[in-house]
Amino acid sequence: MNLPLFSAVQVGDVLPALTLPPVSRHTLALFAGGSGDHNPLHIDFDFARQAGFADVFAQGMLGMAWLGRLLTGWVPQAQLRQWSVRFTAVTHVGDVLTCQGRVVEKQDRAAATDEDRVRVAIEMVDARGEVKIAGEALVALPDGTA
């Protein structure tokens, strides 16, 4: 993986987008087991209906894991310092999702951190453009002279 250099990255640069196959019940079931989130709202249609939902829906952390793939597809994971997201809309079975990111700020090396960092706005949207998850990540980048 070629690590982008801090000096070469500009505000407004976009990350290579990650487009996902339509959300399936199979994926929700696998993620329940893999993540340890056994909440039946995501895998048991009967439970979801009884709770007042029309159908099961995706675990929020499944979407965040996909946003994680967006970030680690751009830089090695060790460069990721911190990130946070808000879950703004429910992801439904059949949704076709895209994860995208954009550099919104360059933070020059500071005494407190001793490294150059960029702030990246990230979001997961469906085919109609509805934002399902939105957030930000702080990523350390080499300056190319070290």
Next chain:
Amino acid sequence: MIDTRWIGETLPPAELTLERGRLRFFAKAIGETDPVYVDLEAARAAGHPDLPAPPTFLFAAELDAGAAFWLVARLGVPLARILHGEQGFAYERLVYAGETLAVHTRIADIYTKRNGALEFVVLESRVVDAHGAAVGSQRSVWVARHPAASLTEAT
């Protein structure tokens, strides 16, 4: 209403040993195709001692701590009424298969919005390695819907 006396309460500490099989299963579940996360040789070729845990995997440790179910039992909030509002991570270093991590979670805040129609519980966790050194932290905001509030209002 959730009793605000729970603010500051610590959850039972949890231990999670990262297993290669679990990490590979997690990678499969999220469609991860980067061999670094599933192929030991690829991971080592990239300079890792073993398979690394992906960025959100620490959350599984918190779930294994039974955080959600502890909330249900202690705070009196039915699982069907809880939604995940926000999630954040900060990292000191990567963690790898073979490591045993401990998660220490506390209830950082409890507050309501819309005259109590929505209740918020903020959890903050420190994750430490077998030597007690910090490897990262996470922050979760959970939203409990009052029965009268619709899903649309909650999101």
